Amino acid sequence: xxxxxxxxxxxxxxxxxxxxxxxxxxxxxxxxxxxxxxxxxxxxxxxxxxxxxxxxxxxxxxxxxxxxxxxxxxxxxxxxxxxxxxxxxxxxxxxxxxxxxxxxxxxxxxxxxxxxxxxxxxxxxxxxxxxxxxxxxxxxxxxxxxxxxxxxxxxxxxxxxxxxxxxxxxxxxxxxxxxxxxxxxxxxxxxxxxxxxxxxxxxxxxxxxxxxxxxxxxxxxxxxxxxxxxxxxxxxxxxxxxxxxxxxxxxxxxxxxxxxxxxxxxxxxxxxxxxxxxxxxxxxxxxxxxxxxxx
Amino acid sequence: xxxxxxxxxxxxxxxxxxxxxxxxxxxxxxxxxxxxxxxxxxxxxxxxxxxxxxxxxxxxxxxxxxxxxxxxxxxxxxxxxxxxxxxxxxxxxxxxxxxxxxxxxxxxxxxxxxxxxxxxxxxxxxxxxxxxxxxxxxxxxxxxxxxxxxxxxxxxxxxxxxxxxxxxxx
Numbered sequence: 001x002x003x004x005x006x007x008x009x010x011x012x013x014x015x016x017x018x019x020x021x022x023x024x025x026x027x028x029x030x031x032x033x034x035x036x037x038x039x040x041x042x043x044x045x046x047x048x049x050x051x052x053x054x055x056x057x058x059x060x061x062x063x064x065x066x067x068x069x070x071x072x073x074x075x076x077x078x079x080x081x082x083x084x085x086x087x088x089x090x091x092x093x094x095x096x097x098x099x100x101x102x103x104x105x106x107x108x109x110x111x112x113x114x115x116x117x118x119x120x121x122x123x124x125x126x127x128x129x130x131x132x133x134x135x136x137x138x139x140x141x142x143x144x145x146x147x148x149x150x151x152x153x154x155x156x157x158x159x160x161x162x163x164x165x166x167x168x169x170x171x172x173x174x175x176x177x178x179x180x181x182x183x184x185x186x187x188x189x190x191x192x193x194x195x196x197x198x199x200x201x202x203x204x205x206x207x208x209x210x211x212x213x214x215x216x217x218x219x220x221x222x223x224x225x226x227x228x229x230x231x232x233x234x235x236x237x238x239x240x241x242x243x244x245x246x247x248x249x250x251x252x253x254x255x256x257x258x259x260x261x262x263x264x265x266x267x268x269x270x271x272x273x274x275x276x277x278x279x280x281x282x283x284x285x286x287x288x289x290x291x292x293x294x295x
Numbered sequence: 296x297x298x299x300x301x302x303x304x305x306x307x308x309x310x311x312x313x314x315x316x317x318x319x320x321x322x323x324x325x326x327x328x329x330x331x332x333x334x335x336x337x338x339x340x341x342x343x344x345x346x347x348x349x350x351x352x353x354x355x356x357x358x359x360x361x362x363x364x365x366x367x368x369x370x371x372x373x374x375x376x377x378x379x380x381x382x383x384x385x386x387x388x389x390x391x392x393x394x395x396x397x398x399x400x401x402x403x404x405x406x407x408x409x410x411x412x413x414x415x416x417x418x419x420x421x422x423x424x425x426x427x428x429x430x431x432x433x434x435x436x437x438x439x440x441x442x443x444x445x446x447x448x449x450x451x452x453x454x455x456x457x458x459x460x461x462x463x464x465x
Binding site: 031032033034035036063064065066136138139140141142143184185186187188227228229230 | 343346423424425426428429431432435445446449450452453454456457459460465
């Protein structure tokens, strides 16, 4: 039911975005001038990127003269959990991006085994901002300079008591990251490397800081994508994470993805995702599916 | 006389275009700064150095393929509501000749580009990034129609993309 509800939200947002894009096309501000797929896709934390990894891209198909944006709905089905995620982002003049995403990490039947209760759900709101500092993903084909952006993600988890009970230090946290994304057009390759300073446990779904470690750790996230057609990119991602909590070891994440842009208003991403061990349950892998609508 | 000389030079460089080049060129009263031969200034005018080897040129089906791409492309850009106004009053036969020369040259083909550099050629047009990208999208469609493999298309686009800097001024 929740899946249905948020799918409807995504679909309605898509519809309204589409109508808005059409209505304002004459004004020129919603120009949708960026080339297909060059805005990345919405990550699970709402910022534009590769799915798990944030990139230096700015959300939306706007150029430097316009405004763009997206709504997204993402579902990750894991061995013992599921993550559902929906949000929206806006890109201003291909320079600044603001995003909001709500993540719902459902423990399902596993919740009972953890003593939390069946379908116990950690909810997290992620407020993101990103600014492109230098470089252009598409045009800078004659230089090694990547597109570089810096971003923040302020995250608020609603399960403060449980987070403290398992050794977490806070239900709120802020991640800081710098991303370098390079499109090697002649090779049909896109490469991203991102450095993130974070205290987040499982990206904040299990809070921030812990009994083992309560300071910021530098973490890496990277993506490699190959453009098969102008509509389709396939690739993989890797993301390292801290392991701050004594009760359960945390692993790095990786995925193999295919992102298909039907047009500039609709794209679909499917990935095989391996999120390692989560809250003592081993080998959490499964399928990520994401629908993104925007202009 | 000079015009005739230029037309012959182009004809020699791009044999397949000889007729079209001389006739269209003769109509063109605007001065064209053509370099004497392929040289660093040639690359400067064409906006980039050519792709090494002739693999991409062959992937475009050589001169005849590039000609077909540009035949289709000129129709597309002059009917694309996003950018068609930008071509009002343009000398389209000449534009097509120069584009064929430029793409032939950039893909590693045996052509000389006889046009002005990208900055001069687009001066005063107040072009925006969305115009540049719309044109790139039309070019992709024309290359698709010619069945140029995607990777070869991207190799050409990689040469064209940095031209955004001199072309887009607004």
